[in-house]
Amino acid sequence: xxxxxxxxxxxxxxxxxxKCRECGKLYPPAALHVCEFCFGPLEVDYNYDEIRKHISRxxxxxxxxSLWRYSDLLxxxxxxxxxxxxxxxxxxxxxxLGAELGLKxxxxxxxxxxxxxxxxxxxxxxxxxxxxxxxxxxxxxCASTGNLANSVAAHAAEAKLRCYVFIPGDLExxxxxxxxxxxxxxxxxxxxxxxxxxxCSEVAGEYNWAFVxxxxxxxxxxxxxxxxxxxxxxxxWKAPDHVVVPVASGSLxxxxxxGFNEFSALGIIDGVPTKVSGAQAEGCSPxxxxxxxxxxFIKPVKPKTIAKxxxxxxxxxxxxxxxxxxxxxxxxxxxxxxxxxxxxxLLARTEGxxxxxxxxxxxxxxxxxxxxxxxxxxxxxxxxxxxxxxxTQEAVxxxxxxxxxxxxxxxxxxxxxxxxxxxxxxx
Amino acid sequence: xxxxxRIPTPLRKLTEGKGEVExxxxxIGELLDSLESSYPGIKExxxxxxxxxxxxxxxxxxxxxxxxxxxxxxxLSDGDEVSIVPAIAGGSGGDYGAF
Numbered sequence: 001x002x003x004x005x006x007x008x009x010x011x012x013x014x015x016x017x018x019k020c021r022e023c024g025k026l027y028p029p030a031a032l033h034v035c036e037f038c039f040g041p042l043e044v045d046y047n048y049d050e051i052r053k054h055i056s057r058x059x060x061x062x063x064x065x066s067l068w069r070y071s072d073l074l075x076x077x078x079x080x081x082x083x084x085x086x087x088x089x090x091x092x093x094x095x096x097l098g099a100e101l102g103l104k105x106x107x108x109x110x111x112x113x114x115x116x117x118x119x120x121x122x123x124x125x126x127x128x129x130x131x132x133x134x135x136x137x138x139x140x141x142c143a144s145t146g147n148l149a150n151s152v153a154a155h156a157a158e159a160k161l162r163c164y165v166f167i168p169g170d171l172e173x174x175x176x177x178x179x180x181x182x183x184x185x186x187x188x189x190x191x192x193x194x195x196x197x198x199x200c201s202e203v204a205g206e207y208n209w210a211f212v213x214x215x216x217x218x219x220x221x222x223x224x225x226x227x228x229x230x231x232x233x234x235x236x237w238k239a240p241d242h243v244v245v246p247v248a249s250g251s252l253x254x255x256x257x258x259g260f261n262e263f264s265a266l267g268i269i270d271g272v273p274t275k276v277s278g279a280q281a282e283g284c285s286p287x288x289x290x291x292x293x294x295x296x297f298i299k300p301v302k303p304k305t306i307a308k309x310x311x312x313x314x315x316x317x318x319x320x321x322x323x324x325x326x327x328x329x330x331x332x333x334x335x336x337x338x339x340x341x342x343x344x345x346l347l348a349r350t351e352g353x354x355x356x357x358x359x360x361x362x363x364x365x366x367x368x369x370x371x372x373x374x375x376x377x378x379x380x381x382x383x384x385x386x387x388x389x390x391x392t393q394e395a396v397x398x399x400x401x402x403x404x405x406x407x408x409x410x411x412x413x414x415x416x417x418x419x420x421x422x423x424x425x426x427x
Numbered sequence: 428x429x430x431x432x433r434i435p436t437p438l439r440k441l442t443e444g445k446g447e448v449e450x451x452x453x454x455i456g457e458l459l460d461s462l463e464s465s466y467p468g469i470k471e472x473x474x475x476x477x478x479x480x481x482x483x484x485x486x487x488x489x490x491x492x493x494x495x496x497x498x499x500x501x502x503l504s505d506g507d508e509v510s511i512v513p514a515i516a517g518g519s520g521g522d523y524g525a526f
Contacts, residue, residue: 022482023475036437037472039483039513201515297482297494316515319482 010079011054011072018218019045021320029075031135031215041316042218044075048266055266057237060229067123067226073262074226075219076130082159083126085115087226091234091382096350097363101370105380107240108347109231111387112355117154117178118388119147119309119356120252124223125212129155131219132210138162141209143200145193145248145309146175147356147387152212153182164209166196171308174391192303194314213249221251221317228259231382232269239264239274241379242330244366246358246386247278247287248310250321256384257324277330277374278321279365281305281340281357287318288332291325298322306337306395307357309387331374335364341399343367344389354389362386430458430503433510441469450509455486456499458509473511483514 018027022040033042055072063069067087068080090110098106111120125148132140139162142152149165156163163184167176168191179186189196204214212220232239239260245253253276260272280288283305286298298318303311315321325332335343340357343364348354355363366383369375389396406412430450434442442448450465452458463470473484479499480486486493487510493501503509 034513034515035483038475038481039437039515040481041483041515299495 127223128220224255225259250317
């Protein structure tokens with residue numbers, strides 16, 4: 001597929017600019033993320049009248065098998081230039097896991113196999129870097145708990161952009177190596193993610209870089225909508241009854257809710273019955289706590305959890321994720337570290353999918369919601385599994401079985417593996 | 428009563444460039460009114476139409492977030508230090524802030 005042919009027909013003038021989510025003040029579609037008047041976050045302001053004239057199921061179906069098939073609702077102005085193969089991951093009907101949990105129509109949205117770095121971050125980065133290039137940047141950066149760093153580094157290599165990724169110093173080895181291999185500058189900060197983020201806000205003010213989750217955030221965050229678009233399309237153009245989404249900054253959940261509603265408002269699907277429920281690690285659950293205590297503001301916490309990819313104590317979109325959960329009549333639930341490990345193992349054992357810790361949190365929360373009847377048997381349910389377990393091996397290394405060690409002889413094998421009844425059977 | 432108030436960079440245009448100013452009031456609400464009379468225009472940047480503090484403006488009294496005290500009714504004593512901090516640091520000189 002040539003780059004030019006990825007999308008045959010780019011919709012012009014779909015972006016009007018940026019708009020403050022709080023006070024509505026308008027800004028040009030530049031590298032801006034905060035309202036100078038009221039300090040609210042900026043969001044892309046689409047020209048929906050124009051989009052409505054063109055978008056259709058048929059137009060989407062004729063598009064590439066990547067997230068760029070939803071290009072009409074993504075904040076780039078031209079053809080994609082980087083991350084052409086991101087998205088369009090499998091929606092798996094999880095019959096085995098569903099049977100264990102008593103759910104008849106359970107699906108796993110499997111972003112553990114996203115291209116190229118095996119997490120949902122490949123979606124947001126494809127959008128962010130395409131937009132950064134459109135805006136004329138030659139260097140990109142991010143503050144990351146690991147997955148984002150991997151994805152920014154890989155896509156920057158593809159796009160020949162200079163790259164700086166900032167991570168907490170104590171990340172899992174797989175996530176550090178998964179950035180270093182692409183040869184960016186990897187800065188390990190002595191602190192947690194919230195410290196890294198605070199530092200990066202200062203760095204972003206000093207350097208003319210495209211910080212994907214700071215000054216490019218309004219564009220970057222929109223990439224997560226494709227997790228709603230794909231699920232709706234893969235379910236035969238309808239939104240599910242209930243989704244379970246891991247919550248770190250809260251952006252992913254907020255944008256999944258937005259994605260379903262955008263599709264509905266544009267007539268691509270018929271209504272949004274979806275309850276959106278958030279999953280947090282018990283050791284870092286500022287949004288779940290606000291929900292349970294009936295607060296509409298987030299009290300920052302110091303994270304203490306093995307689920308490092310979602311260990312954000314001061315979530316940027318915490319308020320909006322809380323609002324989305326309330327609007328959709330979903331709920332929040334948490335998982336302990338032990339439950340998280342059990343969640344990873346349960347998904348692997350039943351569906352053959354190896355998720356990272358955030359996926360373990362999501363599956364553990366799904367299980368709780370099914371057990372307590374919050375999710376009911378006949379609902380169509382989608383659990384978003386957003387990252388790959390091979391990157392967080394430390395979490396489960398002591399929770400799996402051992403290798404059976406033998407001499408290279410049949411005798412040694414049979415002594416070690418005492419299986420009756422299978423011997424001699426030929427299929 | 429004299430209260431020291433730290434002003435974030437984006438609002439210093441309204442305070443003649445000063446990063447620290449003085450105000451008066453027995454509560455945060457009164458303090459904001461006192462700031463408005465000295466530096467007209469500052470209150471609408473901090474409060475919405477109904478007079479509530481804007482969602483992405485954090486106010487701390489002696490390092491404690493007033494949302495966890497009594498919000499605008501949080502009482503002040505002589506010598507208290509108040510910091511106004513945008514919740515999202517801007518690329519245009521927000522000095523700090525959690526994103």
